[in-house]
Amino acid sequence: MPIDWAQLGKDTDRKILERGVSSEWVANKAGVDRKTVDRLRKGMVVRPVSLKSIADVLSLRISDQFEGNRASRATPVDAFAPIHLGGYGKAHFEPYIGHYYLFRNSYDYDDRVICSAFEIFWDDSASHLKWRDKQVNKRDDGKTFSYEFEGSVSIPPGTSVTQFIGDTGKGFTRLITATALRGGPPPHFKGILLGINEDSRFGYYPVTSPVYVERCKGQPDMRELARCVGSHPKDRVWHEGARDELRLISKSYGSFSKRAFDPS
CATH class of the missing domain: 1.10.260.40 (lambda repressor-like DNA-binding domains)
Structure with missing residues (x-):
């Protein structure tokens, strides 16, 4: 019962x-x-x-x-999440479910901001919140790269913290430690990203960035995604508020390097 x-x-x-x-x-x-x-x-x-x-x-x-x-x-x-993810209930955290845009600094270019399509959903088979992040990045030479990450949402009890944990199984890993969902408007998360990215010379390297995640008004259509998702110059990013939020997060938590160390 x-x-x-x-x-x-x-x-x-x-x-x-x-x-x-x-x-x-x-x-x-x-x-x-x-x-x-x-x-x-x-x-x-x-x-x-x-x-x-x-x-x-x-x-x-x-x-x-x-x-x-x-x-x-x-x-x-x-419906409750496993204890190791915080034991949270679906009913209480259902407001988290939806479509978002995730903004972070580029790992390779200091003057660019990356915007990706981010989604939070409840996985009935796993009985917890999960997240999915889709990116499309275009290099200066015109070559396009698509990425997709997925993982679990951990919400430690007694805190105002949300953790997005992911592992592609191909060497790429990602951890975003963020605030609880803030009401806004619009609803959003603020946090810090730590990831492991691929390097053609020796395998993988750690990366860090401030992160700002803002809820969309609805599910974005293909035209909107094509306009918004991708790599944008910081001085011409389509969402100036998100760019400013990244600066504020960096100011609050210290500087973020495009890579956590210099392999050269």
């Missing part, structure tokens, strides 16, 4: 009032954010790992509902 979140909220609120403590006190003891405790008190969905931590602090019985919920995946409320 699904978890009765409304009843859990009432039980949690009653336990807190009986003990004469605050949401903040419970949050500190449970190792979660105060807002998580407040959400549970209101009968709203929280991650199973957070629910268990709060229940342990308050001696709240949840075993029957929790085990019944894990055995049933009939509704979106019942």
Whole structure:
């Protein structure tokens, strides 16, 4: 049977009032954010790992509902990510799902910004959020290269952090550590990218860049993608706001090199 979140909220609120403590006190003891405790008190969905931590602090019985919920995946409320990815629920993080544009600095040219088509979606078979990033880059000689990355979304409990983790299996790896989705408008993430890219001389090399990810108004069509996705001169990038955001992130976290080291 699904978890009765409304009843859990009432039980949690009653336990807190009986003990004469605050949401903040419970949050500190449970190792979660105060807002998580407040959400549970209101009968709203929280991650199973957070629910268990709060229940342990308050001696709240949840075993029957929790085990019944894990055995049933009939509704979106019942869909939870694996614990190693944060144990987050689909219902709570459904606002993350959608199409975005991802902006980063070029790894090879200091005067260019790369824009790619970025998507976050829920994978029912894996039971967690996943991401997909598609890029089309054109060199000065006119040759075009297409790239596609895909990976898992990790949302550590008790933090405001979103991690996009990917490995192509061909030597390319990528980790983006970003904020939680911010409301904007438009909704967006800000973060830092660390990747491993291919080098024809000796294999692979690490790269870093600030990252700004902004939600599209809808699913972009092919004409819009052709105009927006690719390598753009910094002084003529189609989204000046994104260029400015990259500068602000760089200013906040220090300089970013196009490569993490110089192979020469």
